[in-house]
Structures are given as C-alpha cells and as structure tokens.
Amino acid sequence: MSEKSLSRRDFLKLAANAGAGAALAGSAGNLLGAATALAQEEEVNILEWAFAQNRIIWQEAVLEQIFSETHPNVTLTVETIPYGDMWDKLQTVFVAGSGGPDMADIAIHVWRRFTRGEVPFYALDDRIGDQMGDLVDGSAMGPWRHEGQVYGLGNEVNTVLMYYREDALSEMGIDGAAGTTWEDMQAVADEVIGNSDAAFMAMPDGSVDYLEQFLVQRGGNFFDEEHNPIANSDLAVDTLGFMQDMVQSGRAILSPGGGPYAEVYYAAMKDGAFLFQIGAPWYQGFMKNNNPEMEGMWRIRLLPQFPEGHLSVQHGGTGMSITKQAREETVEPLWDFIQACNLTNDGALLGFELQNLVPTYTPAWQDDRFLQHRDPFFGNQSPAEFTFAAAEDMVVANSNADWQIMVDSLSRNAIGPVMVEGADPRASLDAAVEEFEFER
Amino acid sequence: MASAGAQSKMIREGPFRQWRWDNFERRIIPYIFLAPFLIIFAVFTVYPVIDSFFISLHKMDSLDPSRYVGLDNYVRLVTRDSRFHKSLINASVFALGTVFLQLPLSLGLALALDSRRIKYRAIARMGFFIPYITSAVVASMIFQFVFEERYGMINGLLNALGYEPVPWLRSAEVAMPTLIIVGLWTWVGSNSLFFLAGLQSIPEELKEAARIDGATEFKVFWHVTFPLLRPVTTFVVTLGIIGSYSLFAQPFLLFDGSGPRDSVLMPLVYLYQRGFESFKLGYGAAIGYLLTVIIIMVTGIQLALMRKWGS
Numbered sequence: 001m002s003e004k005s006l007s008r009r010d011f012l013k014l015a016a017n018a019g020a021g022a023a024l025a026g027s028a029g030n031l032l033g034a035a036t037a038l039a040q041e042e043e044v045n046i047l048e049w050a051f052a053q054n055r056i057i058w059q060e061a062v063l064e065q066i067f068s069e070t071h072p073n074v075t076l077t078v079e080t081i082p083y084g085d086m087w088d089k090l091q092t093v094f095v096a097g098s099g100g101p102d103m104a105d106i107a108i109h110v111w112r113r114f115t116r117g118e119v120p121f122y123a124l125d126d127r128i129g130d131q132m133g134d135l136v137d138g139s140a141m142g143p144w145r146h147e148g149q150v151y152g153l154g155n156e157v158n159t160v161l162m163y164y165r166e167d168a169l170s171e172m173g174i175d176g177a178a179g180t181t182w183e184d185m186q187a188v189a190d191e192v193i194g195n196s197d198a199a200f201m202a203m204p205d206g207s208v209d210y211l212e213q214f215l216v217q218r219g220g221n222f223f224d225e226e227h228n229p230i231a232n233s234d235l236a237v238d239t240l241g242f243m244q245d246m247v248q249s250g251r252a253i254l255s256p257g258g259g260p261y262a263e264v265y266y267a268a269m270k271d272g273a274f275l276f277q278i279g280a281p282w283y284q285g286f287m288k289n290n291n292p293e294m295e296g297m298w299r300i301r302l303l304p305q306f307p308e309g310h311l312s313v314q315h316g317g318t319g320m321s322i323t324k325q326a327r328e329e330t331v332e333p334l335w336d337f338i339q340a341c342n343l344t345n346d347g348a349l350l351g352f353e354l355q356n357l358v359p360t361y362t363p364a365w366q367d368d369r370f371l372q373h374r375d376p377f378f379g380n381q382s383p384a385e386f387t388f389a390a391a392e393d394m395v396v397a398n399s400n401a402d403w404q405i406m407v408d409s410l411s412r413n414a415i416g417p418v419m420v421e422g423a424d425p426r427a428s429l430d431a432a433v434e435e436f437e438f439e440r
Numbered sequence: 441m442a443s444a445g446a447q448s449k450m451i452r453e454g455p456f457r458q459w460r461w462d463n464f465e466r467r468i469i470p471y472i473f474l475a476p477f478l479i480i481f482a483v484f485t486v487y488p489v490i491d492s493f494f495i496s497l498h499k500m501d502s503l504d505p506s507r508y509v510g511l512d513n514y515v516r517l518v519t520r521d522s523r524f525h526k527s528l529i530n531a532s533v534f535a536l537g538t539v540f541l542q543l544p545l546s547l548g549l550a551l552a553l554d555s556r557r558i559k560y561r562a563i564a565r566m567g568f569f570i571p572y573i574t575s576a577v578v579a580s581m582i583f584q585f586v587f588e589e590r591y592g593m594i595n596g597l598l599n600a601l602g603y604e605p606v607p608w609l610r611s612a613e614v615a616m617p618t619l620i621i622v623g624l625w626t627w628v629g630s631n632s633l634f635f636l637a638g639l640q641s642i643p644e645e646l647k648e649a650a651r652i653d654g655a656t657e658f659k660v661f662w663h664v665t666f667p668l669l670r671p672v673t674t675f676v677v678t679l680g681i682i683g684s685y686s687l688f689a690q691p692f693l694l695f696d697g698s699g700p701r702d703s704v705l706m707p708l709v710y711l712y713q714r715g716f717e718s719f720k721l722g723y724g725a726a727i728g729y730l731l732t733v734i735i736i737m738v739t740g741i742q743l744a745l746m747r748k749w750g751s
C-alpha cells in the first residue's frame with residue numbers, strides 16, 4: 001500500500017469541501033426546519049357539532065379574538081344541529097365508527113348516554129393537569145366524570161337560583177328576598193295568593209327538573225353511588241309530596257306547557273300568573289329573550305333551603321368534548337382551543353360578556369368586570385354575585401348511562417299523575433322505579 | 441378476393457353478431473337505466489331491512505358490543521312488555537276512532553260535496569284537502585296552542601260559555617280523545633275526496649232505476665250507493681288502520697312522546713323511545729319487525745272481512 005502525504009493544497013481543498021458540505025448540511029437542516037414549520041402552519045380545520053347558538057357565538061369569538069393569534073392556521077367549522085337531533089346523530093356516528101365531528105358540544109344530562117361501553121371521547125385529565133384546582137368541579141368536570149376520568153369541560157357555573165317579581169311583590173308589601181328556607185317561603189306564598197290572583201310559582205308536570213333539583217338539594221338522588229335506583233326513597237316521596245302540596249294548596253299552578261321550556265310558560269310569566277321561579281343562570285337568558293319588556297321587574301336571590309341539604313344544586317350546562325373520531329392532526333389544536341375557551345381569563349371573560357354565565361375557571365373571578373357587570377333586566381343586580389355565593393355549597397346529582405330511562409319513567413309514571421291527577425307519590429314513584437328496572 | 445366460403449361466413453356471422461348485440465342491448469339497457477334506482481334502493485332500503493332483522497336478534501345497547509340473543513327480544517315484547525301492549529291497545533283505540541268516526545264523517549262530507557246544491561264545491565274540496573298536505577309538525581304545534589289549558593282557543597270558548605277548562609293535553613283521560621280530534625281534522629277531508637271519487641264513478645242509471653222502483657233516497661243510498669262504494673271503503677279503512685298503527689308525529693309532538701300515563705303511547709313512538717332515546721337498538725328493531733307482522737295480520741283480517749261483506 002503506498003503512502004501518500006497530504007499536501008497543503010490537498011488539505012485546503014479538503015477543508016473547503018468539508019466546509020461546503022457542512023454549510024450544505026446546515027442549509028439542509030435549516031430547510032428541514034423550515035419545512036417542519038411550514039407543516040405546522042398547515043391549515044387545520046376543526047369540525048364541531050353544536051346546538052346552542054350562544055355557545056357557538058362565544059367559541060367563534062374566542063377563535064377570532066384570542067386563539068387566532070397563537071394558531072393562525074386553525075379554523076373552526078361549526079355544524080349547528082337541532083337539540084332534538086344532535087344526540088341521535090352522535091350516537092349513530094359512534095355506532096357506525098365514522099362520520100363524526102372532531103369536537104362536540106354536549107349537554108350535561110345527555111352525555112351520560114354515551115358512557116355505556118367504550119366512551120367515544122378522549123379523557124382530558126392529563127391535559128387539564130394542575131388546572132383542575134382552578135375549576136368549579138361540580139360544573140366543569142363532575143358531570144363529565146366517568147369511572148374516574150373526565151371526558152368534557154363545562155364552562156359555566158350552573159347554580160340553581162330563585163327569581164321574583166319585585167314590582168308586583170312590593171305593591172303588596174311583600175319582600176321577595178326575605179326568607180331563607182322553603183318553610184319561610186310557604187308563608188310568603190300564602191301572602192301572595194291571599195293578596196293577588198297570582199300564584200307563588202309554577203310547578204312542572206311534564207319535566208322532572210324540579211323534582212331532581214329539590215331532591216338533590218335535600219341530599220337525595222335518583223341513583224346512589226353504585227348506580228342503584230333510589231328515586232322512590234322516603235326523601236324522594238316527601239319531596240314529590242312537597243311539590244304536590246304546593247299545587248293542591250293553590251300556592252303553585254301547574255306550569256303552562258308542562259315546564260319552563262314551553263313558549264306558553266313565558267306567556268304566563270308575562271301575564272303575571274306566578275311571581276317566583278327557580279332555575280340555573282341559563283334560565284335568565286330564557287326569561288330575557290322571551291319577555292324583554294319585563295326588564296327591571298325581576299330580581300335574583302338565593303334558593304331557599306330545606307332543613308337538610310345544601311344551598312344550591314347544579315343544573316344543566318354544556319361542555320366541550322373531543323371525539324375519538326377526531327382526525328389526528330386536529331387533536332392538539334383542539335385541546336389548545338378548549339383550553340383557550342375554558343382555562344384562560346380572556347376566554348372565560350369573553351364567555352361571561354357574551355352569555356352572562358359565570359365561568360367555571362375561578363382565577364377569572366378575580367377580574368373586576370365580573371362584579372361590575374350589572375343586569376338591567378334584574379334591576380341592575382350583579383348576577384355573578386349570587387352565582388358565586390351559591391357555588392360555595394352547590395351539590396351535583398349522581399348520574400349514569402341509564403339516567404334518561406329513569407327520567408322518562410319518572411316523568412310518565414310519577415310527575416304527571418301526582419301533579420295533575422293527585423296520585424299517591426309513593427305508589428307513583430314505586431311504579432316509575434319498577435318500570436325503570438324493566439327497561440334499563 | 442375472399443373465397444366463396446369466407447364470404448358466406450361473413451354473411452352468416454355479420455348479421456348474426458349484429459342480431460346478438462341488438463338482443464343483448466334490448467335486454468340489458470333497461471337494467472342500466474334502472475341501475476341507479478336499484479342500487480340506491482338496495483343500499484338504503486333492502487340492506488337496512490335485512491340488517492335490522494339481524495339487529496333484532498341481538499342485545500345491542502348503545503356502544504356496548506352487541507350480543508346474539510336469538511328471539512329473546514321478541515319473547516320479551518310479547519310476554520312481558522306492558523308498555524308495548526299498551527301502545528298496541530292505544531293504536532287499536534285510535535284505529536277504532538278512525539273507522540267509526542272518520543269514515544262516517546268522511547262519507548257524509550263526500551255526499552255533501554257531491555250534492556249539486558252546494559256552491560263553490562271546487563274550493564271546498566281544496567279546503568278539505570289542505571289539512572292532509574299540511575306538515576304534521578306545523579299542525580301539531582298549532583294544536584298545542586289550540587288545546588293549551590290556560591290560554592288555548594278551545595278552553596277560551598268553553599270559558600266564555602261558562603264551562604271549566606279541560607286539560608286536553610295533560611290529562612290521561614282526555615289525551616286520546618284529543619288525539620282522535622286531531623286525527624279527524626287531518627284525515628276526514630282527504631278521505632272524503634276518496635269517497636267523492638267513488639260516488640262520482642257510480643252510474644246514475646242504477647240510482648234512477650231504484651228510484652223508479654219506488655226506493656226512497658235513503659234506500660237508494662243504503663242499497664245502491666253504499667255497496668258500490670265498497671272498494672273505496674276498503675281502501676280508506678285499510679289506509680286508516682295502517683296509519684293508526686304507524687302514527688308518530690302527532691302524539692310525539694303534541695304530548696311530548698307518550699302523554700300522561702302513556703295514554704297516547706303509539707307503537708312507533710315506543711320504538712323511537714327504546715331505539716333512539718334509550719339506545720336499545722336490538723329491542724327497537726324487534727319492535728319494528730313485530731309491528732310489521734301485526735299490521736299485516738290486522739290488514740289481512742280486515743280485508744277478509746271486507747271480502748265477506750262483499751259476497
């Protein structure tokens with residue numbers, strides 16, 4: 001083998017080649033980085049199914065005003081599906097295994113239906129991480145928790161509050177804010193019906209909402225922790241009896257249209273047929289939208305309490321969930337978007353400004369804008385003040401995949417017969433639970 | 441230059457092949473034109489019908505893996521499901537309302553419309569047909585207001601006459617009559633048009649002959665007109681019965697499902713509740729199949745009775 005010495009010229013040549021190679025390699029690295037960056041900047045379109053226009057407006061505002069600064073490449077396509085069709089369609093695509101959205105806005109009381117079998121949403125626990133401590137569990141995560149994991153994130157604190165007609169009551173010399181217990185309110189109710197043609201409140205006969213709210217407020221439930229039905233417990237019988245007595249004593253009328261979701265209910269509200277009503281903060285939107293001319297007539301107060309139980313109860317609400325059919329490239333931006341909506345001060349405040357609903361993200365509560373917000377519909381009261389106070393002792397109903405079957409059975413076998421026909425509460429609740437056991 | 445044998449072969453094969461192609465075209469082309477419909481029909485009708493039968497043999501709850509259970513769903517429906525039985529009874533009551541109320545009213549209306557004494561018959565016919573073509577959703581929403589207990593039109597009228605308001609939509613006793621009234625509004629007019637067509641097809645000579653023989657107008661109707669309306673009556677009754685067992689929109693929308701104490705629970709509403717609200721898809725499919733069998737049986741019995749009446 002011949003040995004060849006490296007001349008200076010050769011060395012320089014080699015060094016030059018090496019330098020050029022390194023430079024090329026560096027350029028290639030830069031090019032690769034640029035290509036990756038470009039890939040990251042690729043357009044990502046999130047497909048969402050939603051049903052509530054107020055939430056869609058809020059989410060689009062977050063995307064436009066907050067999210068697009070950090071994620072200019074992400075766009076949101078919202079398919080608005082009527083409330084009644086949304087759940088059948090979701091169920092169908094989950095059973096089919098394809099055709100679903102990346103993200104869905106799911107109503108609290110419906111999402112449990114999807115927990116039979118493999119949950120079709122991604123668990124969010126790891127992603128929420130330490131921020132769990134910043135959330136009102138009962139509204140943000142509790143309703144979406146299944147077997148220890150959270151599958152959705154709710155943005156609004158849905159404490160049930162009470163509302164009353166300040167103008168009509170003050171004319172009668174009645175203080176609508178007085179009384180802290182349901183027993184106190186019986187006396188107020190007697191004053192109302194004694195001094196006017198109006199009833200104290202309207203009791204639904206076509207919905208179990210009030211029964212569940214009163215029962216859960218008292219510490220009861222439709223199901224125990226092991227998902228056994230207890231909707232015919234002594235406490236439930238007593239609670240349904242309390243509602244029946246309200247109607248039979250003339251303190252309450254049956255809700256026109258069956259409950260507070262019917263148009264005719266708001267006609268009766270405008271007509272002054274009842275002077276008190278209860279409901280979560282989203283009912284405030286129903287009241288305002290249906291009877292804007294009643295601005296200034298209503299006031300908010302805390303829910304009266306039973307001798308046992310809690311100050312308030314969580315009712316309703318909607319959360320954002322990522323479906324397992326979400327396209328891979330959308331999952332990360334989706335979570336970033338959910339975070340922007342629910343776990344940032346700006347997103348939460350935007351939601352409050354647009355929807356008048358107090359966010360579940362508690363750090364945002366420190367913002368003065370919450371307490372400074374006054375609502376002229378409620379005589380310039382601060383709705384947030386009441387929600388904050390009620391959230392201190394708010395309880396959440398136990399729920400499971402069979403909840404809807406129980407609610408249907410209670411509605412048919414108990415609420416209607418007891419409230420309309422004066423049927424025996426115990427026999428009716430027993431019949432409802434018996435039918436539930438057969439159908440579950 | 442081709443040989444004589446080759447020439448004769450060309451002559452033989454050319455037209456033959458042409459004939460074969462023409463024949464093939466004649467047989468195939470219609471199917472090609474029909475193919476789009478047939479494919480869509482097969483995919484969206486035939487396949488679901490067959491597949492749902494297999495689903496009905498399974499326990500298929502929501503997203504749980506399905507499990508073959510044979511005829512368990514059917515056995516449970518027939519032997520133990522009191523709500524299904526109640527829905528069949530309700531549908532039968534509604535069907536009786538259809539036969540015994542709708543039919544006489546429709547026939548009476550048709551006789552009135554056939555009378556030359558009535559003016560503007562064309563407008564009246566159109567008017568009576570409007571409920572039939574009005575969306576059931578729209579009609580149900582309007583009837584919700586009409587029957588509303590506190591502010592509804594009917595109770596307003598009753599109140600003006602000094603009567604107590606009737607809980608049309610929330611009382612188990614009154615719910616079925618309310619539904620039958622809505623059914624009358626929807627179908628009496630359209631059924632009367634079927635009867636009218638039947639009346640107009642009866643030769644006038646037959647009625648004339650009866651009158652010459654001394655028959656009164658009632659006897660002419662009872663012995664000539666009515667028997668000759670048998671095909672139309674059969675058609676209307678058959679449609680009414682099938683419609684009663686497959687009623688969905690009116691009870692579902694007016695009574696938010698099945699009404700107080702299931703007083704207006706109909707089989708299709710029950711199917712929807714079990715299949716899509718409780719997501720028991722196998723059970724829902726079994727309800728569908730059993731209901732089909734029941735409708736076929738009831739219609740068969742009714743046709744046999746009609747045939748007996750005819751003979």
